[in-house]
Amino acid sequence: MLALPTPTLPPATSTNTALVGAARFVVVDPGTPHDEPLSQLYAAIDQRRDDGAEWVGVALTHEHADHWGGLRALAVRYADLGELPLWAHARTHAHVRAEGVVPHDIDDGDDLDLDTIRLEVLHTPGHTRGHLSFLDRRQGVAYGGDVVATEGTIIIDPPDGDMAAYLDTLARLERLGLKTLVPSHGAPVPAPSALLGWYIQHRLGREAQVMGALSDTFEGVETLVSRAYPEVAPMVYPLAARSLLAHLIKLGDEGRAERAGGRWRRVDALGGGPVHNP
Ligand SMILES: [Zn+2]
Structure with missing residues (x-):
């Protein structure tokens, strides 16, 4: 995982880009549009490929620009590999267009075959309606995009943001009993069920305050x-x-x-x- 500087919502300053898999790997949320952090990402991809791994494409959690700002640069840099497969929810594809990229729709129940890892696709709406998370069930690791953040806050902004769906998503991830949750902004969270439970309580507390108002x-x-x-x-x-x-x-x-x-x-x-x- 690389925490790369992005034009994101302060106080967050970076987006985590993950290279997931072993003999086959996918790049999750290449958010940075900046040259220097992009060269770090190229170096990480090149290292994996030099070691014999096959890069199968990019997967996006959602359509906000701080999650795919590097997509076009990747397509250009690796144009000799052919068009770059882009795995995302149909609602995300509706907002993301980049030359040299082939969109593939994925949704809850699908999985990405990464050789020894089967990366499960979870539809986790709330922050956006097409938001996805990616679950490596065997290792108990989920890449949760903007479901939680350990740097900055999660915005639920209607009509794309949906509070009821968001609370359901938090509860669903809490029930998974994950070992690690990798958010898009901030450090990975070990044993994240406690944090997810706190997020639910925090939002319900606010809901009570809204009722009181x-x-x-x-x-x-x-x-x-x-x-x-x-x-x-x-x-x-x-x-x-x-x-x-x-x-x-x-x-x-x-x-x-x-x-x-x-x-x-x-x-x-x-x-x-x-x-x-x-
Ligand atoms: Zn977002």
Whole structure:
């Protein structure tokens, strides 16, 4: 795994690019568009190939540019190998176009045959709808893209971001009992179930705060954001508002909140509307 500098969301500064496999290997999330880190990646690929390994292509977790910024450079540099196979979800391919690359759709239940390793494809939506993770079940290692981050934070930004799907994804990875989770940003996480459980609790805690921020009157997200995110500085409100909206959409789908245009109010637990005290 190489942590290569990328134009990503601060405070994160780099994206992890993994070379997974042995006699056959795949490059996961070549995010850097910069010359110097790209030459590090070329050196790692060349070393594997010099050792006799076969490079089978690139796999992407999702479509954000800090995960595939080096794709075109790779296709050009290795043009003599033919067109570069690109393994990703169909929703990811819809956003990623690079010359010299052949898209192959993969989805939950597929696997990439890397000789001694069978890399399982898991559909792990939430951060984006087509987000994939890659699981080496035998070694208990998953490459989790932007499901968690140990540097920076994970943004759930609707409509691509989906909070309910994200919580399901976290629970699914938690249940795998992984030995190691390799995120795209920050250091790998040993025994990640505890961290995944914390992520779930953190989001549910925020959801409770969002419920507490809602009143019986329809109010706009800009009014609700300071109540739902009391600890956040006003300059971060635009970002927090996206996350707030993700929570509100989930609450709306569950019948716990109600929407009128861009404004929201809580729905009484008994479905009786506003409570009137005598
Ligand atoms: Zn992302």
